[in-house]
Amino acid sequence: xxxxxxxxxxxxxxxxxxxxxxxxxxxxxxxxxxxxxxxxxxxxxxxxxxxxxxxxxxxxxxxxxxxxxxxxxxxxxxxxxxxxxxxxxxxxxxxxxxxxxxxxxxxxxxxxxxxxxxxxxxxxxxxxxxxxxxxxxxxxxxxxxxxxxxxxxxxxxxxxxxxxxxxxxxxxxxxxxxxxxxxxxxxxxxxxxxxxxxxxxxxxxxxxxxxxxxxxxxxxxxxxxxxxxxxxxxxxxxxxxxxxxxxxxxxxxxxxxxxxxxxxxxxxxxxxxxxxxxxxxxxxxxxxxxxxxxxxxxxxxxxxxxxxxxxx
Amino acid sequence: xxxxxxxxxxxxxxxxxxxxxxxxxxxxxxxxxxxxxxxxxxxxxxxxxxxxxxxxxxxxxxxxxxxxxxxxxxxxxxxxxxxxxxxxxxxxxxxxxxxxxxxxxxxxxxxxxxxxxxxxxxxxxxxxxxxxxxxxxxxxxxxxxxxxxxxxxxxxxxxxxxxxxxxxxxxxxxxxxxxxxxxxxxxxxxxxxxxxxxxxxxxxxxxxxxxxxxxxxxxxxxxxxxxxxxxxxxxxxxxxxxxxxxxxxxxxxxxxxxxxxxxxxxxxxxxxxxxxxxxxxxxxxxxxxxxxxxxxxxxxxxxxxxxxxxxxxxxxxxxxxxxxxxxxxxxxxxxxxxxxxxxxxxxxxxxxxxxxxxxxxxxxxxxxxxxxxxxxxxxxxxxxxxxxxxxxxxxxxxxxxxxxxxxxxxxxxxxxxxxxxxxxxxxxx
Numbered sequence: 093x094x095x096x097x098x099x100x101x102x103x104x105x106x107x108x109x110x111x112x113x114x115x116x117x118x119x120x121x122x123x124x125x126x127x128x129x130x131x132x133x134x135x136x137x138x139x140x141x142x143x144x145x146x147x148x149x150x151x152x153x154x155x156x157x158x159x160x161x162x163x164x165x166x167x168x169x170x171x172x173x174x175x176x177x178x179x180x181x182x183x184x185x186x187x188x189x190x191x192x193x194x195x196x197x198x199x200x201x202x203x204x205x206x207x208x209x210x211x212x213x214x215x216x217x218x219x220x221x222x223x224x225x226x227x228x229x230x231x232x233x234x235x236x237x238x239x240x241x242x243x244x245x246x247x248x249x250x251x252x253x254x255x256x257x258x259x260x261x262x263x264x265x266x267x268x269x270x271x272x273x274x275x276x277x278x279x280x281x282x283x284x285x286x287x288x289x290x291x292x293x294x295x296x297x298x299x300x301x302x303x304x305x306x307x308x309x310x311x312x313x314x315x316x317x318x319x320x321x322x323x324x325x326x327x328x329x330x331x332x333x334x335x336x337x338x339x340x341x342x343x344x345x346x347x348x349x350x351x352x353x354x355x356x357x358x359x360x361x362x363x364x365x366x367x368x369x370x371x372x373x374x375x376x377x378x379x380x381x382x383x384x385x386x387x388x389x390x391x392x393x394x395x396x397x398x399x400x401x402x403x404x
Numbered sequence: 405x406x407x408x409x410x411x412x413x414x415x416x417x418x419x420x421x422x423x424x425x426x427x428x429x430x431x432x433x434x435x436x437x438x439x440x441x442x443x444x445x446x447x448x449x450x451x452x453x454x455x456x457x458x459x460x461x462x463x464x465x466x467x468x469x470x471x472x473x474x475x476x477x478x479x480x481x482x483x484x485x486x487x488x489x490x491x492x493x494x495x496x497x498x499x500x501x502x503x504x505x506x507x508x509x510x511x512x513x514x515x516x517x518x519x520x521x522x523x524x525x526x527x528x529x530x531x532x533x534x535x536x537x538x539x540x541x542x543x544x545x546x547x548x549x550x551x552x553x554x555x556x557x558x559x560x561x562x563x564x565x566x567x568x569x570x571x572x573x574x575x576x577x578x579x580x581x582x583x584x585x586x587x588x589x590x591x592x593x594x595x596x597x598x599x600x601x602x603x604x605x606x607x608x609x610x611x612x613x614x615x616x617x618x619x620x621x622x623x624x625x626x627x628x629x630x631x632x633x634x635x636x637x638x639x640x641x642x643x644x645x646x647x648x649x650x651x652x653x654x655x656x657x658x659x660x661x662x663x664x665x666x667x668x669x670x671x672x673x674x675x676x677x678x679x680x681x682x683x684x685x686x687x688x689x690x691x692x693x694x695x696x697x698x699x700x701x702x703x704x705x706x707x708x709x710x711x712x713x714x715x716x717x718x719x720x721x722x723x724x725x726x727x728x729x730x731x732x733x734x735x736x737x738x739x740x741x742x743x744x745x746x747x748x749x750x751x752x753x754x755x756x757x758x759x760x761x762x763x764x765x766x767x768x769x770x771x772x773x774x775x776x777x778x779x780x781x782x783x784x785x786x787x788x789x790x791x792x793x794x795x796x797x798x799x800x801x802x803x804x805x806x807x808x809x810x811x812x813x814x815x816x817x818x819x820x821x822x823x824x825x826x827x828x829x830x831x832x833x
Contacts, residue, residue: 163686166659188443190450190467253485262487337474342481345436345468345489357471361442363676363712363749365658365683370443 151379158373165368177369181377184370188359189347193374196355199265203340203351204333207269211277211329212322218275219284220310224293234285241278245338253342267343268336272329280325287321288314323392331382352378431462433726436489438468440475445747452740456733463726483508488718490727493543496711499534500788506537510717510724513538518728523736523753530785531711541735542711544749546676547782548598549773550694553685556586556669566695568603575641578669584641585662589670591643592657593800593807598708599672600630600799605706605784606699613787613795618832619825628817631806635813644668646807658684670694675773676712676749682769693772696780705780708790712749750774792831798823 157165158180160173185193221227222234256267275281299313315322337353344350350358356374360366386393439449446469453465468489470478476498482488483502494502502508512519512532521529524541532540552564560581565571565588574588591599601612604626614621637643644662652660658681662668666689671681682691696705715735717727734740741756742763750771751757760766789795799820806816 163664163684166655166684167661167664167686188446189469250481250484253481257485257487338477341470341474341478345438345482345487347467347469354470357473358446358469359443360471360473361440361445362472363674363680364442364444364747365680367443368659 154372155376158369158376160369162365162367162369165372180367180369180373183367184374185377187355189355191348193352193355193377195348196350196352199349200334200351200353203265203268204330206265207272207333208326208329210269210272211275211280212326214273214275215277215280215284215325216310216315216318216322219281219288220306220314222281223285223288224296237278237281239278240276241282249338249342256343262343263345263349264343265349268339277329280328283325284318284321287318291317320392323389327385327389327393330385334378334382432464433462433723434464434466435491435723435726435730436466436468437491437730438470438475438479438489439493440470440472442471445744448744448747449734452734452743455739455743456730459733459739460726460729463730465730486720488720490718490721490723491730492716492718494540494714494716496531496542496714497788497791499532499539499714499716500792503534503539506533506535506539508534508719509539510719510721510727511537511539512541512717512728515724515728518725518732520732520736520753520755523755525752525754528711528752532714532716540711540714540716541731542714542752543735544676544712545709545752545774545777546674546712546749547707547709547773547777548595548602548672548674549678549696549776550589551671551673551678551681551691551769551773552589552694553666553669554690554692555688556582556666557588560586560669564692564694565697568697568699571697572636572640572642575637579641582667586667587641587644587662587669589643589672590657590660590663590668591637591672592649593646593803594796595672596634596637596643596803597796597799600633601708601786601790602706603633603699604630605704606702609703609784611784611786611790613790613828615787615789615832618829620821620828622821624818624821626817627821628814631802631813631817631820634803634806638807646804657681665689674712674749675770675777678770678773679747691769693769693776696776698781703781704784705782706784707777707780707782708786709777709782709784710786710788711752746770789828789832792827794827794831795824798827 152171153169156171156173159176159178161175161177161179164174187193187196218237222230222237227233252267253262256262259266261267261270295317296309296313299309304312335353336351337357340351340354344354352374356371356378359371437453439445441449449469450467453467457463457465476495479488479492479494479498480501499508512521519541521538521541528542528545529538531542531545532538550565554564557564560574560578562574562577565574571588578586578588604622605612608622608626610621612621613619620627638645652662657663657668657671660668663671663681664684664686666686671678673681678691685691696707698705715731717724717731721727734744735751736753736755738755738759741751741753741759744751745765746760746768750766751760757766802811802816802820802823805811805819806813811819
């Protein structure tokens with residue numbers, strides 16, 4: 093593999109061709125066609141950049157809005173603020189509550205991190221079971237699991253609320269992440285199962301012959317292979333939990349326990365004009381963790397989502 | 405030494421006797437209180453709570469507040485889970501959701517002097533009463549009134565409309581003098597429902613929803629009349645069409661570019677919420693209260709007059725007396741009233757009004773609105789079911805079909821009549 097230099101010319105090169113580079117060009121290529129050749133990538137990239145800009149516009153608008161004074165935000169769609177100000181960030185971080193945004197950020201991570209870890213562990217375990225073990229009634233159980241994906245979440249709200257009230261867990265973070273320890277997100281289990289099915293079981297069989305028990309097989313053989321899927325699950329759960337509004341709204345009553353998603357909507361009322369620049373400034377900051385995590389894990393994420401779907 | 409001691413003892417005894425009603429509250433108590441609001445309200449309300457805690461050192465108040473979004477969902481869950489706060493701010497139409505029999509909230513008449521009911525007139529007490537039980541006390545009363553962008557009217561060379569005819573006449577003048585993107589008033593479909601009701605009630609003089617009969621207190625032709633009113637408002641360029649409204653996307657009226665820049669020059673807005681429309685105007689624009697238009701021979705202005713928000717106490721609270729102390733403090737006490745000011749709209753409590761009047765704080769367009777309401781003929785108590793979400797949606801849907809010309813005036817009126825009657829039959833139980 094390494095023997096071929098990356099810059100090795102494709103066409104067979106004779107000494108004559110090397111001495112006269114013009115002869116390398118296809119003979120029929122005229123002036124106009126050459127222009128087109130150069131124009132092609134230019135056009136392609138300008139279209140791509142244009143559409144990319146359109147797609148990113150709302151995001152850019154949010155960042156620009158954070159730098160504008162309030163009355164300027166809705167009076168135009170331009171991005172450049174007339175008099176840029178960081179007031180939105182300063183005031184937004186202070187908030188109108190007894191706490192600063194630091195508290196809300198910390199609360200968010202106290203919910204999101206355990207939730208992501210528990211989801212990954214439980215989903216991988218359950219998916220491994222479905223993909224590799226022949227339990228009695230496996231198809232039925234798997235069908236039931238998929239059925240929970242279709243169940244509207246609002247149906248569960250009141251019964252779950254009553255259950256957690258009996259546990260004495262209201263106004264704590266527990267109701268928000270403990271359920272994740274039981275592979276409650278059927279979609280993730282489904283995704284990992286599909287991913288596992290795309291790999292032949294021979295490697296695992298070899299590991300069993302070498303004396304691994306099931307958990308060792310999972311840890312040493314399966315998990316390294318399904319890493320892209322695991323990272324996709326973690327990323328999805330991270331982003332969904334960051335944005336979850338209804339769960340914290342119902343289970344957390346003390347303002348000191350609110351995560352970002354609630355805190356962002358704290359100052360939006362029906363009787364009072366909203367200081368949108370503060371809301372936009374804090375939304376920008378709230379987006380950063382998701383963006384950073386996504387950029388760092390982007391390669392695995394794309395692979396994880398697409399590979400399972402194609403080969404499954 | 406002896407006389408001084410005895411004097412101190414005397415003072416101590418006097419203080420003890422003054423504090424006698426609260427002796428039973430001396431053990432430390434933690435109350436929970438919930439409200440929704442925006443930044444200013446949160447700050448003011450928290451300041452008021454700190455003052456309450458300073459006054460009653462044995463009571464701690466845990467504040468549980470959110471923005472508007474999701475507050476009802478959360479309260480519903482808490483009430484059905486029996487974990488509602490001791491004192492809560494509620495919307496008026498939530499009374500029919502949670503306490504049709506009057507048992508959903510604490511009966512305030514069961515409490516002693518802690519609630520100073522003398523500060524509230526019979527009318528406002530009636531609004532908080534369900535099935536004979538006083539469930540809630542209003543923080544502020546509200547009605548929808550006509551507010552105009554006076555700067556735009558000046559540019560059009562028109563005085564603010566004082567009658568329906570002048571309002572209708574302003575449409576073509578706006579179009580010819582300022583341009584087709586200028587309108588005398590901006591009405592979204594919800595405003596249209598309210599204005600249609602006012603228009604009808606000014607002639608009929610009776611509430612639109614008949615709660616006993618579980619139906620509309622109006623005929624099919626009445627409904628066609630308000631459908632025709634909307635058609636006329638749009639056709640005569642008085643208010644923008646649904647298409648034009650939709651082109652702005654799902655934006656709150658006070659955040660629409662045309663309102664900010666003065667092209668939509670009026671609103672039909674609650675006096676408790678008019679502050680937001682005034683705040684978003686671009687610099688140089690001025691908002692003013694307009695005269696309320698009355699039809700010839702109108703017996704009633706057809707105002708939708710009701711509490712904008714109320715305080716209620718949890719029916720199962722462990723500390724009803726302390727919760728009542730807090731409620732009364734927030735509604736009546738000078739310190740709390742000064743902290744809150746007119747942020748919640750003009751207060752109802754007589755003592756609160758006096759405090760603000762003494763401070764010279766009773767000014768501004770919300771207060772002018774409250775004064776205007778007192779001069780208008782206003783005798784109709786509308787049923788809370790008029791503002792039931794499903795009733796409102798049925799009205800709005802018919803207006804929307806009319807606006808997009810999918811139905812003509814007669815068919816839209818018929819549809820409103822049939823749909824709303826059907827829904828009323830189902831929701832009033």
